[in-house]
Amino acid sequence: MVDRHEFIKSLISPNNSKIVLLVMDGIGDIPDESGLTPLQRANTPNLDAIARESELGQSIPVLPGITPGSGPGHLGIFGYDPIKYQIGRGILEALGSNVEVGPKDVVARGNFATIKDGIVIDRRAGRPSSEESAKIVELLNEKITKIEDVEIRFFPGKEHRFVLKLTGEGLGDNLEDADPQKEGKPIKYTSALSSDSEKTAKIINILLDKIKEVLKEESRMNFALVRGFSKHPHLPQFGEVFKLKAAAVAVYPMYKGIAKLVGMDVVSTGQTVEEEFDTVAKLWKEYDFFYIHVKKTDSYGEDGNYDSKVKVIEEVDSVLPKLLSLKPDVLIVTGDHSTPCLMKSHSFHPVPVMIKAKFVRRGLSDRFNEYECARGTLGTIKAVDIMTLALAYAGRLKKFGA
Amino acid sequence: MVDRHEFIKSLISPNNSKIVLLVMDGIGDIPDESGLTPLQRANTPNLDAIARESELGQSIPVLPGITPGSGPGHLGIFGYDPIKYQIGRGILEALGSNVEVGPKDVVARGNFATIKDGIVIDRRAGRPSSEESAKIVELLNEKITKIEDVEIRFFPGKEHRFVLKLTGEGLGDNLEDADPQKEGKPIKYTSALSSDSEKTAKIINILLDKIKEVLKEESRMNFALVRGFSKHPHLPQFGEVFKLKAAAVAVYPMYKGIAKLVGMDVVSTGQTVEEEFDTVAKLWKEYDFFYIHVKKTDSYGEDGNYDSKVKVIEEVDSVLPKLLSLKPDVLIVTGDHSTPCLMKSHSFHPVPVMIKAKFVRRGLSDRFNEYECARGTLGTIKAVDIMTLALAYAGRLKKFGA
Structure with a gap:
């Protein structure tokens, strides 16, 4: 069987596009007694505006029913099959x-x-x-x-x-x-x-x-x-496989660590999401790809703190214009897994994904949440497919075959 | 891993059903400034009527994000994994x-x-x-x-x-x-x-x-x-794998060629879609399976000629009654890939699929377009699954296991 990375590598055709992968950790949720998920409840004018210009879908982190830890969850969205590349807990x-x-x-x-x-x-x-x-x-x-x-x-x-x-x-x-x-x-x-x-x-x-x-x-x-x-696992390096110069903008050591494992440059940043976006702005010319990690959506999910999860989503939304003003060619908003407040833990539920780019089937949804994503034009994909889509929307992949 | 063809072959149970696979090359598109795709814009009373009696879905030609050439695009809808069967450009x-x-x-x-x-x-x-x-x-x-x-x-x-x-x-x-x-x-x-x-x-x-x-x-x-x-690639032959006597009705050499590669009979036909349908009518008793190729949807997509792509769709629609009057047991309308007019090239976007047969979950949609297909009951499938579905709807597959 053809190796996924070798296959994609054979089609790479670099250009000057900028790709932003905004990961709201544990973003996916299930409705509470009110019948709404935190994403549905939150007041998110900026995410809504992006949704109108995007394709939506939902991603399966590993396999349906499998709850990933942060390691497999992130490897998936970085384009690495999390079952093939298992990383020791040590x-x-x-x-x-x-x-x-x-x-x-x-x-x-x-x-x-x-x-x-x-x-x-x-x-x-x-x-x-x-x-x-x-x-x-x-x-x-x-x-x-x-x-x-x-x-x-x-x-x-x-x-x-x-x-x-x-x-x-x-x-x-x-x-x-x-x-x-x-x-x-x-x-x-x-x-x-x-x-x-x-x-x-x-x-x-x-x-x-x-x-x-x-x-x-x-x-x-x-x-x-x-x-x-x-021991240190030998992962194919992100820059080599995808031909992207990648910066990881994350506050917590675990996520910096996973980014480092795949060979991204872990850049220093502040403590808030706004500071993370400022870091992206500052380094905009130096990198092709920015991974931005938002931790608190997951933390409040783990605590079962629905209201605070809603608030974090609204906080991210409120500073999004900063990121949008950079005009990334491809903006992906997603999570590494779901962390339903009612479960107080990571879960296996599909994760909302939204891709804003030039050539999209836009106009289906005007909100970004689990239900809009489930009926979106991207369909239900694997997390590992997100990077391929990022490259495709960025015009960085040649046609396969004549 | 079990070979896909061997698996399907073990379940084949031939009958007298007729299957028609109508491939509108590059049919999938994205909305232009008006917010509509050519399929949405076109006046298609016959396709709409079929949609009401069909199940809809969208297919991924190779993998999400991968843009196929005509070779891999067609191999997929013919039931051949296009990554496994790579065909030299020569x-x-x-x-x-x-x-x-x-x-x-x-x-x-x-x-x-x-x-x-x-x-x-x-x-x-x-x-x-x-x-x-x-x-x-x-x-x-x-x-x-x-x-x-x-x-x-x-x-x-x-x-x-x-x-x-x-x-x-x-x-x-x-x-x-x-x-x-x-x-x-x-x-x-x-x-x-x-x-x-x-x-x-x-x-x-x-x-x-x-x-x-x-x-x-x-x-x-x-x-x-x-x-x-x-060299000539050794592909498992269509007739042997699927136990179907297959006729390929295509105008352009490339598509005749791919059909020949998988072992279909390439039959002579005229230049128009109507003449292609006449050919099918003429040969109706001699074959179980008809692959019909419509080229111009792709050509106008490649030219970025939105209005002409709309017109070709309407032309195909207008002569569809000819095909419908043959009462195929299974009619599949799809494409080999998307060719968005705005991109002037093949693309990676999912492809609309519609299957009309006796036992369908009908009634969800009354139009055939990218958005209806994205929410269809077939879900998001791989192109390679379309042939299996064709056989299934035709009653040509036995139960797997006891």
Whole structure:
């Protein structure tokens, strides 16, 4: 079977067009008791105006029924089949914590835990504050720097979480989690699942004993569980596949991390959506493609906070003229997945997509929401098709075949 | 993965039904300044009446965002995955010029070019008229008929174009183009890309020298560039896969050629759509399946001539009663791709599809156009699914599994 990226690459014909991909994280929703979704409820004159000049559709992040995490959700809209390119949780946690991961590194997610007589009695060590656990990370970095020829580094995370990084030759990432998963069970050492990971397993098991030794006087955070071992995945690079010079404008580390993984330039920006749009304006001439990430739509969905989700949508809408004044050749407004307020979590529901460009079947809808998108002219597409459409609307794809 | 054709073949259960596939080339469009597409603008009482008795949908020719040439566009609606079955440009050019291609043949596209001191100074020899270049073709056919045991034939094309055919044993088609692609560069000889094509490469390079010798007194057309070497592709045959005796009713050589490639009988017909329908009527008892090709919708799209595209649609509509009076069991009206007048080219936009048959979810629409099709009961399908639907509506597919 022909590789999707190879196929698209063979048709690329670069030009001077500008493409903007505005990702409102978790934008898709379901109606609450009022019968309306947050997108339907929100007062969005600018999104409505775009809808009138756009084609609408809905996208399936992975497969119907599959709820993606942020990693697969974003890989999809970046044009990478999220089932083909699976990324270890360790690497996502590392990227999310701004940890650089090189080719000789293996990273893993860690929890500080409480053990007693070799039994894990609290997998989260009583949920310490991030400040408390950062002190433990500092202590470990001071006491443990190397095991044999492998460098060891700990990076602080939120609350009980941290990231572990091993750097050295011959480290594989195919090993069992060093985590019993349940409380009341004994400490679990790791073991290699293939011979290329035997060295890593050995180092990790020595490390676990060292951690126990260093933390033996601590009352709560006196041990660590590590899991999700992963190396840097080799993803085809966005710039090479799509021949686009791409800037990622995102506030949160996780999204910067995924953008970095596919080879986008992660540019520095402010904390608000307006500042993100200002960043795009400032860099307008330097890039062909701008990925802009809006986090709060997802956060309020996860909190089940319908009114605040509506408000964030209205805030984005109110600053949209700034983005529109740049006159992108192609503007795509979508999300990486749905996060229904009633579910307080990511979901599998299709995600609204809207594409504004020169050559569109416009005029069907005058609102941007789940229901208008479901009957839109783009139809129901896969998230992975969005990038192909972006290139097509930008005039960057040659005809296939004679 | 199960082969699509093998799967369908295992379910085929022939009957006496008649299927008509009416392909209005490039029918899909986008709205012009008036806000309407040509299909929306056209006065089409007969298509409207069919719409009321049909299911509508839209089809993706290849993948969302991919603009197909006529080859891939037609292969899709004939039920062949256009990415799996890629057809060399040489073979399409040959078929388009009515050149028969057999199993021992390798064909290629040729340009007459102007060279000076071994440098290509005009890749199109100043765009001679088709008459001028036909004379050169005649001269070459007279002077060069055989190299070693390989027969050589030249066929005239439009302006500077011609088709080259080699016939002999042991000829492969995996070789580099003998074309420097840019002016100001030296003549480029070919070389084989695999051992099965070494003989072809050797013959082509001898041929290039002979052409140079024969044309040395010509002022403009004094050399030839050849590229797109291809053999006859081995496509599963339509009649075998779908168990349908199929007639292709088309005016233009390219479409006859593609139909021939998949094994349809190309029947002779007149120049107008009405004459095409008369041909179908005449052959009604002899075939199960009729592919009817209407070219002008695409031509006017390519010209950006919105009003004439509307007129062609109305012309087709006006003679439709002739086709309807045959009472086909399944009538499919669609296109091979969209050709928006504003773009003056093929495009990637989904293509309207309408299926009239006995057992349909009818009654949703009373017009046949892009917007009605986008919300139709068939949904957004792949072009390659249209043939399966045709068979299904014709009652020619058994239940899959118990």
